[in-house]
Amino acid sequence: MGVSSARAIVGADGKIYLVGGRDGPIAAGATRNEVLVYNPSTNEWSPGPSLNIARQDFGIVLANDEYIYAIGGVNDTGGTNTVERIHPTSCPVFNRQPQDVTQWGGSTVALDVEVVGEGSISIQWQRDGVDLVDGPTGAGSTIMGATTPSLRITNAQAQDSGAYRVVASNGCGTTVSNSSQVVLQSPPDLSGHWTVTSLHPSYADSSTAYDVEGDVQVGVAVFDNPEYNAIEHPIIWHGSAASAMNVTPADSQGGVINAISGNSLVGWWWMPMQCYNGHQYVTCYYRRACKWDLNGNHSYPTASGWEYHLMADTDGSWHVGTVSTDDSVGNVYHHAYMWREPNFAPLDLHPSGYSTSGLTAIDGNHQYGWVNTAYPAPVPHAAMWSGTRESVVDLHPVGASRSGISGAGDGQQVGSINWTDRQAVMWSGSRETFVNLHPPGASGSVANACTHGLQVGAADGSAHIWRGNASTAFDLGVFAGPDYIGTVAYGIDVAPDGTISVVGSGINEVAGRQEALLWRMTPSCGPADFAEPFGTLDFFDVAEFLALFSAQDPTADMNHDGAWDFFDVAQFLSAFAAGCP
Template identity: 25%
Template sequence: VGTGSGVVTYRVAANPHYQERTGGLTVADQSFTVTQSGVPCTYRLSAPGSSHGEAEDAGEVVLATGADCPWSVLNPNEWITVTSQTNGTGPALLSYWVARNDGPARSGTFFVAGLPFVVKQERGLRGARLGDLVIESGQTACLPVLLERHGGEGMARWSVCYDTNLLTFASARPSSGIAGEALAVDTSQVAQGRVGFAWSVPAAGSAGAGTQSVATVCFRAANVPGPMTSVARFCDQPVPRDVSDIFGRHVVVDYADATVQVTGECTLGVSLNAAQFAWTTDTSAPWACETEVSHDGFDAAQSAAIADGQSSSLKLTIDGPGTLSFWWKVSSETNNDRLRLYVNDSEQARISGEVDWEWRTFTLPSGSQALRWKYSKNGSLVDGQDRGWVDEVLFTPEGVVAAPVITRQPASQFVIAQSAVTFAVGASGSPPLSYQWRFNATNLTDDGNVSGATTATLSLSSAQAAQQGAYSVVVSNAAGSVTSSNALLKVGSSLTEVEFTPTVGPTAPVLSVQPVSQDVAPGADILFDAAAGGTGPLSYQWQFNGLDLVDGDAVSGATSPALALWNVQAAQQGTYRVVVRNAYSWALSSNAVLRVIPAITLAEALDTPGRVWLSGGYSPWVGQRAVNHDGLDAAQSGALPDRQTNWIETAVLGPAAVTFWWKVSSEANHDRLRFYLDGVEQANISGEAGWVWLACDLTNTSQVVRWAYTKDSRGTAGLNMGWVDQVQFAPLAPLITRQPISQTADQGALVTLSVADNGTAPINYQWRLNGLKLLDSPNVSGATLGRLILSNAQPAQAGTYSVMVMNGGGRVLSTAAVLSVFAGQPLAKALNATTNLWGTGWTTGGDAPWVIQTSVTHDAVNAAQSGVIAD
């Protein structure tokens, strides 16, 4: 209250709410409005997210905010249900529910007041896999049935289908090691290559988790002459596939099949494509089958490794008359080391130096013909691979028509217009041979510019642009026909055009980007792409092994610059290229080779064929080729977040020794690659460790070796991975636990020397006297056993005895034991009587003579003792 002019002051209290508020004053009947802003709302969740197992589950999250701050929940996930209220004001406890996960690991995000909350759920999908099988022809081997268990699985049913031409079902057994497990086998359809199984465990044994072998299935391989590959796969007859837990709930399983490789014996006959003949070779330097160098892409016969002045021969005796043909090759010191062919000890041909595959043909006369391919070395240096090879031997008896064989392919050419062009082919086979040249797959005929269309040599007297394309020839006789590879002809008006770089006017297509060769795993999706310039419009046609492709389920883009192949399989490996055309010409890309390389199993990556490996933890270990010690492949740990681990392990029968190479790239002193023996850590590496070799003795009869990569919570460094390669299990070398003991014996006494040891069986022994090997004889037994017996010791047998103890892990020599033998004395002295009752001297006879000895006496001096006799 006042009079006159003045200042009215006021104060507003703090606004605890987020809404704006207003109030009014009246001064001298005048209204005055006060507006106050609200407190901005802030929101905070108690956690950024949560993780759940595969089973249905519930969770909670706390929202912290002002008392009257509004909020709402946005949830786009079908498998997450918010069970509390989805909008409100002020702080709140929000609850949610996640459905059971029968698929791969998943994550979903819902939003509270605009803040994300991430829900992760473990993989519910199980994996079942048949382990790959490598088996020798005619032998029996087993593959594991691996099941990824999450805990609670009580029953699994499945069938295995296989090729009855290669495999015969032999047996099966449960192999998880769980007490009370059972495996029922249904063999009602083995004749059709199908066998069924039902595996079960009691409730008490169902709690285990991780990938483990639940069954071992054994097959016997058929007798096949060479390597053959097939597939053993999961199927639904006679037993349909199903996995369920102890409550009868069915779980979803991803099934993976096995590759089966039957390694038949590669004989000389097989390698030479002539197994019908009786081949022989030197026993001291034998030729042998090998697969690294061959003409047919499979195998060939290779000479042995020999020293200077030696030779290695491959031999065959055959009845003529007829024609002998073959491919041969050599890599040697030029004009010094040679590969020769002899017929009846008469040299027919030789090659030396670096000579690639050559086709040779010889006519053999009537009668028995002794053929010999001989690789020989003189006394000078070594050069090249120092080997000779022979492949695809063909003998055609006289009067029998031999199918034609291409021995020299026509060559591609680049020429200037109006140049003369000649294409030639080399061929062998029973005459007469006929020839038909083709241009872009159309038969040619002789005309003014073309001659020799039906001979071994095709001539173009004046090449024109219209004649550029693909030339090939079909060679025929009464036994069949064979088609050569394509020879490409490109024609330009100048050398510049030959190089396909025209500069003015309409231009032919020119490839600026070539397709690139690729190596992929089965099931991969890949892309070949190319780019071309030239006068448009340009058209594209992709080809596979020379044949035009069309779009389909597994192919798209067959007539576009980019070719896509989906779910690639082995049948799609080969050569891909693209033909680009316009109204003026065409261009052919370079070949891109696609190789479909099967996934590398852990057994292959670790160089332990046939061994069963298990992998578990957060993510599986895998076989890969990028990082390795042996130049081939190695096992690599999977991707791993903080506070997680993954591992590989295998069971080993001992006693034995394990050696391996390992490597790690991790956060030093925090994340480690560890090696365990029966759960006890033996060693670890951390940081940036290169390849390190480690050896460890396995002294128990059965133990589990494990490699585990583990991460703590401190973060990530390096590649965050571990690798293991070249794992080897070998027997432990023997250890002598009791040495042979020195002895003194009388002549004729029974002497026993023995040794005690332990080590991996089988163990062999060799006793020695004065350093020389002993042999069993009438007086000596056990020369190759742990106990040596001398049944009638003689002075000549006195000396130093030792024994060499050996097994697959090594050998050890015992300490020396000295045997002293006292020479015999006359029986009369032992009997204290120079004559007997009849006045004659003492004699002895029978199967073993009596001897004098000092060990057992009556007079404390000596006595006569009977010899050692058998029953």
């Protein structure tokens, strides 16, 4: 059917607008309110913004305000003396472009755009020029939001790397966003040779290792002092129990080392101060932030107006932690706090609108920890800062009752949330990248530290390591042997040669104490590589496997089912026959 009695005009955008008119044969049909837009550059027609009142044989003009004015005219009820204006449809415009992303495999990739324009706008995400569709990719990842402004790729894998862009279309035409480069790095393999070493000093009642870097481990050992019983003492190790070095300052009762970066070891100590008590001055001790070097020399900052403080993490230049004080009725207040080298310049990061806050980790230009929502019923929320109070970002997952961050490294953050139970979780810098690491069927889990796309913590009372998602949960507790229960991992380091070091603690049931533990994985050419020289398979690997199998050592339990039987031997022989990659 044709269109008659319409009006045509060139709009301010250079397109030709065919406005109103009548459908069908002349003097028949119905009056139209539709507007068609012709683009001379593409020789294409598209729908435009409709008239409010159908009309034909009317006046039309393009005014200086770039609107097209339709004046009077005839319609199916007789005529109209109304005037209405049409603004040419604007093509989609991207107010926010997709950003480049570099993350570790197993994480959630979040890409977002903001696109504006008139009329209905359709959106299509592409990777390397190919349209994406929602659902499993075949590489283990899942795509969601392929036709929305927010694209999510869960359990992202190396195959998801590429150039991502958005094609946005409306009645005006099509606009293509900038391309964002998405790079997915693969975490280290965990199939090397694992060993476990107890770092427990012979003189201690209990001990725990909290962090590791290279061949240095740091943490705490608990033992009696002449004045006090069961006091924490800061300890530095170099791979063995015999290497334990107590670095308690001479005028202190003890302390704890929480983290290490280069020659900076941070935590807290019992700082001596003179107190007036019982009509005389006596020495009191307050928990205060402290820094050590590798030789055990210590220095300490101040935090004016705060009674207690500690350092939880460091990158060598900035130290992050929490400052605290209490009032006369027992209320305790905490603030997220930073100190900067070389003179411990202080910076209070407590954001307005929250009741309390604290920092637990630092990674690059960001600091991580927790904020408590406002009184009267404060709830802990995981949070991220970028060096100022105002930069705080609430990372709390929707639906969780509480959340917090324990550690951060290489662009990832780990901690725990509470649903019905406590569960290990991970972020990659935003709430949208939240990943639940909780192993299926576990009754509880927590993640404490991360680096190189690996995360460590515990699940169901046993130390665990992950490669970015719940399905990769790998039980480290089994390598500690049957004497240990309640193992947990607190720190991790990956050396340039691929050696993985994990530190934490476990309860030695035979000795009846908690002991600092060091797990170490030496890269190998496969699960059958049991003996030096690692990287080759030979007679020594067979002999070592048989010796460990006879001793029912956990490392010889090839299928990790808690039994040493034919299936373990068969799996070893299969791996040995496969050779080195």
